[in-house]
Amino acid sequence: MQGELKQVADLALFAKIVQTGGISRCAADLGLERTTISRRLGSLEQTLGVKLLDRTPKHIAVTDAGRRCLEQCEILLESAANAQSLATIGAIITNKAPIVVGAPPDIIDRYLEPRFGSFESENPGVRIDRKPVTVWTEDAVESVDIGIALAPVTIASGWTNTIACIRQSIFAGIDYAAQHEPVRSPADLERHDCIVEASDRETHSWRFGRGDSVTTVSLRPKYTVSGLLEAREATLAGLGIARLPQYMCEPYLRSGRLVDLTPDIESAGREVIVISPRQRQRKTGTAALRMHLESAFKNQVF
Numbered sequence: 001m002q003g004e005l006k007q008v009a010d011l012a013l014f015a016k017i018v019q020t021g022g023i024s025r026c027a028a029d030l031g032l033e034r035t036t037i038s039r040r041l042g043s044l045e046q047t048l049g050v051k052l053l054d055r056t057p058k059h060i061a062v063t064d065a066g067r068r069c070l071e072q073c074e075i076l077l078e079s080a081a082n083a084q085s086l087a088t089i090g091a092i093i094t095n096k097a098p099i100v101v102g103a104p105p106d107i108i109d110r111y112l113e114p115r116f117g118s119f120e121s122e123n124p125g126v127r128i129d130r131k132p133v134t135v136w137t138e139d140a141v142e143s144v145d146i147g148i149a150l151a152p153v154t155i156a157s158g159w160t161n162t163i164a165c166i167r168q169s170i171f172a173g174i175d176y177a178a179q180h181e182p183v184r185s186p187a188d189l190e191r192h193d194c195i196v197e198a199s200d201r202e203t204h205s206w207r208f209g210r211g212d213s214v215t216t217v218s219l220r221p222k223y224t225v226s227g228l229l230e231a232r233e234a235t236l237a238g239l240g241i242a243r244l245p246q247y248m249c250e251p252y253l254r255s256g257r258l259v260d261l262t263p264d265i266e267s268a269g270r271e272v273i274v275i276s277p278r279q280r281q282r283k284t285g286t287a288a289l290r291m292h293l294e295s296a297f298k299n300q301v302f
Contacts, residue, residue, distance in 0.1 A: 010044040013037065014052055014066075015073040021157070021278045022060050062159045074287030099126060099283050102133035102144035104228075107272075110247060112148065115296045119289055126285035134227055136275070145286045147275030148293070150228070150245070158277040164297040165269035166245045170206075170262045173238040177259040186217045186265060193222040193240030195231050206243055207268040214268070245270055247302065269301060 017026045017037065027034040045052050052066035062070060103112055108130050116128050133140050136153045153160060170189065172180070183189060186208045196204075196219065208215045222240055225231050231242040232249065236257055252258035274290060 007044070007047060010040050010047075011069070011073045013040055014044060015070060017041065017053070017060070018062060018066075018070055018159075019278060023055075067159065067161060071287055071291055097283060098129035099146065099286050099289055100129045100131050100144045101146045101148065101289070102131040102140060102275075103148035104134050104150065105132040106248065107148055107150070108132065111272075111297075111302065112293070115293055118296075119292050123285055123288070126289070128289070134229065141275060141277050144275075144277060145283055146290050146293070147273075147277065149273050149275060151271035151273055153273055153275065155275060155277075158275055160273045160275050161294070162271045162299075163274050163294050164272035164299060165301045166247065166272060167301060168243055168245055168267040168270050169249075169260050170241055170265075170267060171232075171235055171244050171249050171258050172241045172261050173236055174257055174259055176235075176238045176240065177261065183261040183265070186215045186262075189217050189241070190219065194219045195223045195225060195234045195240045195242040196221040197228065197231060198224050198226055208262075208265055210266065210268070243267060272297065272302075 013026070016030070017023055020026045020029055023034055023037050023041070026032075027037050030037075041053070048065075048069070050065040050069075051063050052069060054061040054063060101108075101112070101116070112130075116130070120126065120128060131144055133144070133147065133149075136147065136149050136155065138155065138157055141147060141155050141157055150166065151162075170183065172192075176193075180192060181188065183192075186206070189206065204219050204221065206217050206219060208217070223234055225234055228244060228248065232244055232252075234240065235242045235244070236252065241261060246260075249258050249260075253260065274294060276290065
């Protein structure tokens with residue numbers, strides 16, 4: 001029994017290390033020696049038989065095994081906090097502040113609202129605040145409890161996990177498509193005016209296919225925009241072609257304003273990522289909501 005309690009305490013300590021951003025910050029918060037925390041973390045990793053954190057002098061990174069462990073740790077800590085509050089006040093716990101979930105507005109409306117509704121129905125003491133976020137800066141990450149973004153996203157104050165994939169294609173405005181050669185193979189794209197995002201890691205190349213059958217096309221972008229919405233607007237204006245999620249273009253395809261240039265060529269999908277910011281205090285239900293979303297998406301392709 002004593003060994004089990006020690007392991008639970010060490011698991012809570014592991015969660016605290018991640019939430020505070022490192023062993024030194026955790027030590028300062030808890031008033032413990034850094035060596036003590038490091039020793040307990042090492043003992044926990046040895047007991048579990050997995051590495052939970054990749055550590056360097058400047059930062060920590062949660063391993064895949066660590067992320068899976070952390071999810072359960074957070075739920076364990078939330079349950080402990082709930083039990084303590086119930087024992088104290090003898091009442092149903094509710095969050096005074098809602099869980100803030102940030103995501104692009106169209107992702108909220110199209111994909112998240114049904115999941116939010118089911119979670120709030122099952123957890124009447126938890127409220128969710130929807131926050132539209134189109135560009136993920138560090139300030140934006142710090143302003144939410146959970147983030148949902150389309151790749152690529154680079155953050156320094158938390159960790160990410162891919163939960164789904166969005167289908168993409170290459171689109172052009174109707175006038176542009178009428179004035180330029182059709183796309184019969186990915187190589188034909190090199191002759192077009194390409195619109196790319198500034199944050200796209202693949203700014204100078206687009207990939208097609210999947211698995212072992214992947215074709216990469218090198219580009220000479222003519223226009224660089226700040227995000228997907230700007231890329232779509234530039235495409236609608238006839239400035240060139242852009243790689244865009246299919247769901248963003250459906251209304252314009254139906255109205256005839258956009259044309260899918262590659263309906264028979266599979267473009268590499270865009271990953272949907274859940275962002276877990278590094279925060280000192282977790283609101284009740286945050287870990288459960290994140291797991292609910294991850295389970296609901298289940299690495300689907302939309």
